[in-house]
Amino acid sequence: MPSLSIVIVAKNEAQNIADCVRSASFADEVIVLDSGSTDGTPELARAAGATVVCTDWPGYGPQNNRGIDLARGDWFFSLDADERITPALAAEIRAAIERSDVDGFRVPRISMYCGRFMQHGGWRPDYTRRLARKDKGRFTEHFLHANLQVQGALGTLHEPIVHYSFRTMDAVLEKLNRYSSASAKDMTAAGRKGSLSRAVAHGLWAFFRTYVLRLGFLDGRWGFMLAVSNAEGTYYRYVKLWLLQQQGEAMEPPQA
Numbered sequence: 202m203p204s205l206s207i208v209i210v211a212k213n214e215a216q217n218i219a220d221c222v223r224s225a226s227f228a229d230e231v232i233v234l235d236s237g238s239t240d241g242t243p244e245l246a247r248a249a250g251a252t253v254v255c256t257d258w259p260g261y262g263p264q265n266n267r268g269i270d271l272a273r274g275d276w277f278f279s280l281d282a283d284e285r286i287t288p289a290l291a292a293e294i295r296a297a298i299e300r301s302d303v304d305g306f307r308v309p310r311i312s313m314y315c316g317r318f319m320q321h322g323g324w325r326p327d328y329t330r331r332l333a334r335k336d337k338g339r340f341t342e343h344f345l346h347a348n349l350q351v352q353g354a355l356g357t358l359h360e361p362i363v364h365y366s367f368r369t370m371d372a373v374l375e376k377l378n379r380y381s382s383a384s385a386k387d388m389t390a391a392g393r394k395g396s397l398s399r400a401v402a403h404g405l406w407a408f409f410r411t412y413v414l415r416l417g418f419l420d421g422r423w424g425f426m427l428a429v430s431n432a433e434g435t436y437y438r439y440v441k442l443w444l445l446q447q448q449g450e451a452m453e454p455p456q457a
Contacts, residue, residue, distance in 0.1 A: 203275040203298045204229040206335075207286075208268030209251070212258065214282035215240040217365065222249035224285040227295070228278070234268050242282075262340040262347025269335060278332045279340070279349060283365045284310075290360035294332060297358060304353030305333035312364040314427050315373065322417030322427050323410070326361070344390075345383035377434045385441035395442030404436030 207225040211218055211233055218233065225231045226249075233246040236258035243253045254271060258264065265279050276298045280286065286294070290308070297306055309326035311318050319325060330338075330349040341347045367373045388395070411417045412428035420427065 204273070205294070205298055206272035206274030206277045207231045207280055208265060208272060208277055209233045209246075209280050209282055210236070210261065210264045210268065211238065211242055211246070211282040212236045213238045213240045214242050215245055217282045218242050219245045219249045221280065221282050221285060222246055222251045224287070224291075225278075225280055226250055227286075227291040229274055230272070232268050232271055234264055234271075236264065260342070260344035260347070262342045262344070265340040265347065265349075269338065269340075272335055275335060276332065277335055277338065280331070280362075281364075285363040285365070287360060287363060290358070290362065293358050293360045297332065297356065300356070302354060303356040304337040305330060305349070305351030306356045306358050308332065308358045309361040310364050311361045312366045314367050314423060314430075315370055316368060317420075317423050319420055319423065319427060321415060321419045322412070322424055322431075323415040324427070327364075328357070329362075330355070331362070332358070343387050345380060345387055373430055377430065377437065381434055381437040381441055384438045385445055388438070388442045389445050393442060395439045395444075395446060397440065397443060400436050400439035400443065403439050404432045407435035408432035 205228045207228040207230070209221060209225070209231065212235065222231055222233065231251040233243070233251040233253045235243045235246070235253055235255050243255060246253050256267065269277055278294060297303070307328045307330045309328055312324050312327060330351060333349060333351050337352045338349055340349050367376065408428045408431065411431045412424060417424035417428045
């Protein structure tokens with residue numbers, strides 16, 4: 202029977218880590234890579250049954266790749282600390298790794314926004330590649346929005362990951378700031394150009410896409426709030442990209 206490792210990256214996830222590790226306990230091993238928590242996350246993870254490795258934070262993609270390198274299983278599953286694997290998904294994963302014709306799988310995800318699981322707005326089904334043979338899967342090196350690349354055939358699971366992404370509006374605002382900063386760094390590294398007009402245009406488009414094209418209005422008031430949050434996050438991402446470029450230009454010496 203093929204063996205399975207589950208890799209979890211975490212920092213200051215005391216609210217989530219124990220339940221996350223317990224949801225992954227069906228695997229042959231659970232590895233938590235902790236990047237400097239000060240709230241007891243490593244101790245809680247160990248108590249729940251995980252192997253904990255304390256390290257720095259090189260970015261989401263590189264950190265997951267560290268976990269893959271440490272994994273002893275034939276297959277690995279990447280799980281975030283605010284996500285849970287249901288018993289139904291666990292059974293589907295166990296069946297999936299028995300297959301010889303597929304090298305990786307994408308998994309649907311259902312996510313929470315301010316206490317409600319969203320059904321529209323592009324949030325369901327939210328397919329993400331998470332499961333792969335150890336020698337066939339690797340994350341891209343992006344600081345924030347890294348994704349799993351699979352060398353070989355890709356399958357699709359049907360049971361969703363449960364994602365407690367934004368339990369409260371405070372969490373929305375905190376992640377909006379943190380994620381927009383990290384995304385601006387990724388866009389800078391990719392050579393993207395920012396401007397205030399682009400920030401406004403992309404923000405408006407994000408609202409329209411979420412609320413209208415992706416039927417966010419069917420989620421009622423929560424769908425409207427989600428569309429506004431997406432617009433804000435997009436706007437700030439491009440503004441921060443533009444400001445990073447402005448700072449770089451300001452540091453250049455004037456031409457004689």
